[in-house]
Amino acid sequence: MRVWRIDTAAQTLVFGSDGGVACCHYWGAPLPADQDLGDLVAAGAGGLTGGMLDQLPPLSLLPEARRSFPGQPGLVAFDGDGTPLEPAWALQSADQGDGLTLVHAADGLTLTHRIRPQPHGLVAISASLTANRPIRLHWLAAAALPVPPHMDQLTELAGRWTREFQPVTSDLDHGARIRDARTGRSGHEHPPHLWLATAGTTHTRGEVMALHYGWSGGHRMVVEALPEGRRQIQLGHASGSERATGTRFDSAELLLARGDAGLNSVSIPFQRAIRDRLPPARQPRPVHYNGWEAIYFRHDARELSDIVARAAALGAERFVLDDGWFGRRDDDTTSLGDWQIDPRKHPHGFQPLIDRVQELGMRFGLWFEPEMINEDSDLYRAHPDWVLGPADQIRGRNQLHLDMTRDDVRDHLFTRLDAILRDWDIDYVKWDHNRLTPFPDAGQTRGVYDLLDRLRAAHPQVEIESCASGGGRIDAGILTRCPRVWLSDSNDALERLRIQHHAAAFLPAIATGSHVGPRDCHTSGRVLPMALRAWTAAQRHMGFEMDPRELTEHEAETLTRVTTWWKANRDWMLAGDIWRLDRPQGALAEMQMAADGSRLVIFAATLDSTVAVQPPPLRLTGLDPRARYRLRMIEKPLGHHTSHTAISQDEVTLTGAALMAQGVALPPAFPQTVAVIEGMRL
Numbered sequence: 244m245r246v247w248r249i250d251t252a253a254q255t256l257v258f259g260s261d262g263g264v265a266c267c268h269y270w271g272a273p274l275p276a277d278q279d280l281g282d283l284v285a286a287g288a289g290g291l292t293g294g295m296l297d298q299l300p301p302l303s304l305l306p307e308a309r310r311s312f313p314g315q316p317g318l319v320a321f322d323g324d325g326t327p328l329e330p331a332w333a334l335q336s337a338d339q340g341d342g343l344t345l346v347h348a349a350d351g352l353t354l355t356h357r358i359r360p361q362p363h364g365l366v367a368i369s370a371s372l373t374a375n376r377p378i379r380l381h382w383l384a385a386a387a388l389p390v391p392p393h394m395d396q397l398t399e400l401a402g403r404w405t406r407e408f409q410p411v412t413s414d415l416d417h418g419a420r421i422r423d424a425r426t427g428r429s430g431h432e433h434p435p436h437l438w439l440a441t442a443g444t445t446h447t448r449g450e451v452m453a454l455h456y457g458w459s460g461g462h463r464m465v466v467e468a469l470p471e472g473r474r475q476i477q478l479g480h481a482s483g484s485e486r487a488t489g490t491r492f493d494s495a496e497l498l499l500a501r502g503d504a505g506l507n508s509v510s511i512p513f514q515r516a517i518r519d520r521l522p523p524a525r526q527p528r529p530v531h532y533n534g535w536e537a538i539y540f541r542h543d544a545r546e547l548s549d550i551v552a553r554a555a556a557l558g559a560e561r562f563v564l565d566d567g568w569f570g571r572r573d574d575d576t577t578s579l580g581d582w583q584i585d586p587r588k589h590p591h592g593f594q595p596l597i598d599r600v601q602e603l604g605m606r607f608g609l610w611f612e613p614e615m616i617n618e619d620s621d622l623y624r625a626h627p628d629w630v631l632g633p634a635d636q637i638r639g640r641n642q643l644h645l646d647m648t649r650d651d652v653r654d655h656l657f658t659r660l661d662a663i664l665r666d667w668d669i670d671y672v673k674w675d676h677n678r679l680t681p682f683p684d685a686g687q688t689r690g691v692y693d694l695l696d697r698l699r700a701a702h703p704q705v706e707i708e709s710c711a712s713g714g715g716r717i718d719a720g721i722l723t724r725c726p727r728v729w730l731s732d733s734n735d736a737l738e739r740l741r742i743q744h745h746a747a748a749f750l751p752a753i754a755t756g757s758h759v760g761p762r763d764c765h766t767s768g769r770v771l772p773m774a775l776r777a778w779t780a781a782q783r784h785m786g787f788e789m790d791p792r793e794l795t796e797h798e799a800e801t802l803t804r805v806t807t808w809w810k811a812n813r814d815w816m817l818a819g820d821i822w823r824l825d826r827p828q829g830a831l832a833e834m835q836m837a838a839d840g841s842r843l844v845i846f847a848a849t850l851d852s853t854v855a856v857q858p859p860p861l862r863l864t865g866l867d868p869r870a871r872y873r874l875r876m877i878e879k880p881l882g883h884h885t886s887h888t889a890i891s892q893d894e895v896t897l898t899g900a901a902l903m904a905q906g907v908a909l910p911p912a913f914p915q916t917v918a919v920i921e922g923m924r925l
Contacts, residue, residue, distance in 0.1 A: 245334075246280040247343050251364040253450075253508070254501035258343065258358070259284050260334045264303035265356070267388050270452070272503070295471060302475055303357050304345070304386050305370070305374040307332070314475060315419060315465045317384040318354075318654050321800040323377050323488060328352070336406070339774060351375035356386065362514040364517060367496045377488035382463065383479055385456065385494035388416065390466065390474035394452060396842070397466055400745065401429050405733035405766045407714035408745040415439075417473060419467035425481050427461055427687055428681025428711050429642075429718040434751050435462045435478065436718075438509060446823040447864045453509035454478060455749055457719030458495035460688035461680075484683035487648075495720055503688070506748065507864060511820045513749035517722050518818075521754060522699065524706045524726035525670065527813055529560035529606060530806060531786030533673070533758060536734065536765050537606055538790075540567035540574060542588040548599050548685045553791035555603035557799065558806035562600045562784075563608035563673055564593075570620065574901075576641045579615045580622030582659040593667045601668070608671030609663070613656050614691065615642045615678065631641070632681030639678030647690030657697050664702045673729065676711035688720075695724045708756065727756050727784060734760025734788055736769040736779040737915065740848050743783055744823060745833050752835065753817035757783035759802060775848075777805035778878060778917045782846050784817070785809045815842055822865045823888075829853060829914075834863055843872075843922040849880060849912040862906035866899030871925045874902075878919035880912035890920065 246259040255270035257280055268284045289299060300310045305317035309329040320328040330349035330710065340343045341360035353373045368386040385918050393644070397420065398412045413420065424433035435456035441449050454476065456462050461481030468474050479494050498516070502508020532554035538546065542564075551562055568571060569585055570578025584592055596605045616623050616630060623630070623643075631646040645652050663669070665749060674695075680687055695707060709716050709725040713732035728750070729743050743755055757780045763770050773794075780786065785806065809816075815837040824832040829851035836843040847861055866872065875894045888908045889895050909918055 244281065244284065245337060246284060247337065247339055248274070248280060249343055249358055249360055249366055250274075251360050251366060253364045253503075253512070254366065254499070256358070257283060258304075258345070258367060260337070260345070262334055263301065264305050264307065264332045264347055264354070265334065265337075266301050266303045267386070269389055270499075271391055271501070289473070295627065299471065302387065302389055302469070302473055304333070305354060305384065306387050306475065313471075314467045314469045315477065316382075317387045317477060318372070319381040319482070320372070320383070321379045321381070322619075324378070361498070361516060363515040364500060365512055365516050366499045368499070369494050370656065370744065371491065371493045373491045375490070377490060379488050380485040380492045382482045383492055383494055384465075384477040385479050385497040387475050387477045390439060390476050392474070393441060394450070395442060396440045396444070397435045397437065398568075399442065399464075400434045400748070402434075402714075404431055404712050404715075405731055405735075406738060406742070407431050407731050408434065408578050408724060408742050408748075410745055415443060415466065415468065416822055417468055419465060422464040423461070423482055425461045425683040426715045427683055430461075430674065431712065431715045433462070434697060434714075434717060435464075437923070438462065438506070438748070439476070440506075444505055445825045447862075448505045450503050451501065451506055451509045453513065453748070455498045455513065455719055456495055456499040458688065459691065459716050459721045460484060460685055461683035462591070464721050480685050481683035484685040486682075486686065498719060500601065502537055507822050508888070510748050510823070514747065514751040514820060517719055518751040518753055519748075519818070520719065520723050521726045522724060525606070527810075528674055528753065528784050528817055530558055530810065531561050531563060531608075531758065531784075532559035532605075533563040533565055533786060533788045535565035536761055536788050536790070538567075542585075544568050544589075544595065547596055550791060551596070551599050551603060551605070552788060557787060557791060557802055558810065559605060559787060560608045561608055561671060563610065563671065564596070565610040565673065566612075566675075569610070577617050577619040579612055579617040579642050580620045580645070582611070582613075582663060597668055603846070606670045607668060607839070608673065608674045609669050610675060611660065612675040612677060613694070614645055614647060614676055616645050617642050631684070631687070636681045641847050642678055644678060644680050644687075647694070648684070648686035649690075653690055653694050653697075656694055660698060661701055664705055670704055670706065672705055672707045673710055674707050674725070676716055691718070692724065699724065714746075719749075722754060724822060728753055729756050729785075733764075733766045733853060734758050735764040735769055736760070736771050736776045737769065737850055738767065739779050740831055740850065744833060745832065747821040747823060750781050751817075752819075752821055755783040758786040758788035761789040762798070772881075773801045774805075774881075775801050775915055775917055778846060778919055779848075781805050781809045782833070785813075785887065812844065816844065822863075824861065824864065826861075827853070827855075827859060830858065832861060834865070836865060840867060841924050845919055845920040845922065847909055847920070848917040849914055851914050853911070857911060858909055860906035860908050862904070863899075863902040866903055867924070868900035868903065870899050871896055872899060872902060872922050873925055874907065874920050874922045876918060876920050878917065879920045880910065880916035882910055882912040882916070886910040886912070896925070906920070
């Protein structure tokens with residue numbers, strides 16, 4: 244047997260082949276450099292007993308049904324005449340340079356796995372399949388990996404519109420858990436990030452393995468306990484998403500992280516890696532103002548001018564004009580696809596509004612939804628054939644999906660969007676995607692990538708934000724093209740706190756848009772205090788999305804104060820890490836720390852009434868145990884007037900060791916409040 248290893252600071256993977264498809268024989272804690280890999284593989288091999296085959300079918304990187312593998316195979320494909328492909332793979336070559344490239348061949352087919360160590364301790368695995376004739380691919384896993392037996396819990400991110408990124412944990416025992424996310428996006432329902440953990444794992448303790456499939460379309464996950472006791476995990480495109488025959492098929496990158504110090508030990512490597520992959524964007528990151536929840540489709544020049552002035556006075560640095568500026572777009576039933584300015588609303592184009600925005604020191608941004616079309620549109624009347632899917636499909640938000648696999652569709656969209664971006668001084672595009680595809684199609688995602696890449700090449704000064712009914716398309720693939728994502732259409736601060744806290748499993752603060760919403764939240768009906776709304780937005784890339792004319796004097800003062808604080812701290816915060824802290828039910832806390840560890844800020848939110856009268860001390864993590872840190876509370880949460888602690892009354896100075904072992908006591912606080920604590924390493 245030939246064996247190879249891939250190492251990072253936090254994990255080792257060992258691969259081996261006896262002539263067939265290589266297997267991952269070990270994925271776990273770092274191994275010593277002198278570990279004999281042959282002995283490692285031999286020591287992990289199981290035995291045989293009654294009722295079994297005479298040989299244990301290999302759990303390879305591509306499990307093969309033809310070898311009597313008892314679980315889900317890694318490849319399902321067909322020849323042009325519909326004959327199932329069951330290739331007898333043989334290892335052709337193995338190249339271990341800056342990583343490991345394994346090439347297998349059979350029957351005019353070539354299967355290549357590329358395994359590469361990545362910055363910040365991640366490992367990337369991808370697969371490609373080529374053929375000497377057209378074939379139809381139903382399923383190709385990027386890789387199948389063994390799940391170590393002591394990793395007995397699986398946590399997936401799930402959710403819905405306005406409540407994205409909710410963790411759901413299940414025990415790994417018998418059978419298979421298969422998730423085929425077929426909505427054509429990364430998905431509110433099933434974003435492609437998950438982790439395996441030991442029982443009792445928290446943000447700060449426990450062994451964790453995290454996996455992320457960097458693809459912006461539908462994906463498939465298989466986690467399966469095999470009859471003899473082994474377990475496997477696979478990720479790849481959604482099954483059946485390759486709708487046309489072809490001669491080459493590529494998976495996206497499957498990114499792996501591992502750590503021994505809880506969820507933070509895998510979340511922070513992902514945050515750093517994704518931050519490094521982001522395309523260039525305006526620095527410092529500007530405070531956004533988006534007018535959607537102020538005016539919706541109502542575009543009145545005088546009203547917009549007033550809103551622009553009020554947003555600038557509050558500290559906004561970019562004004563984004565949302566839906567309603569094109570065609571005859573007075574509601575969501577019409578004009579998608581007609582990317583020309585509505586002369587009724589903007590008779591002189593965007594210039595008067597841009598002049599007003601720039602006069603007040605802001606930049607101008609614009610909303611598009613390029614992949615969609617309304618039946619009541621000039622584009623549909625001219626090109627009904629450009630629609631994806633059958634005529635009798637169920638509509639979504641009164642709209643249909645353009646077929647992005649077509650060159651003529653992408654060329655048309657590029658021409659329209661290029662003209663708008665060329666003719667007006669626009670430095671930001673909010674790119675929306677408000678309905679599901681009628682069926683999964685990997686070609687759709689590749690078409691979107693192509694259009695985004697063309698527009699970015701033609702307009703490198705324009706930032707493009709990924710929005711898909713909020714957080715429906717957020718993944719490592721889209722984040723190589725979009726430096727910002729709209730995390731959720733919910734501007735409810737309580738929901739936002741949960742959503743952005745859980746999304747920090749892989750999302751860095753700099754990429755995560757978070758806005759101060761209306762006093763009376765439009766998606767939940769809650770009425771929340773300005774301090775909570777403002778400090779929630781200040782934990783990520785800050786913005787406003789409300790009618791600024793509704794603010795009381797006190798609310799405006801609070802928002803201006805928090806925005807000023809955010810501007811003074813954004814550079815080091817957005818270049819740093821989000822360390823999530825362990826808190827009891829009904830509370831959330833996280834610490835954002837500068838890259839060099841010299842500064843930190845803690846946001847500790849009380850969401851619900853606490854069970855205990857006195858909340859447990861806030862224990863920090865990730866500090867230098869020998870260093871001394873001075874902490875100062877800059878926002879005291881509302882509570883009973885007798886609620887005082889040392890840190891709420893004065894500065895405290897403690898060693899990192901003390902802050903991580905004991906922590907600091909917070910004052911008892913009312914629900915829907917947040918404490919903010921600044922820290923400095925002395």
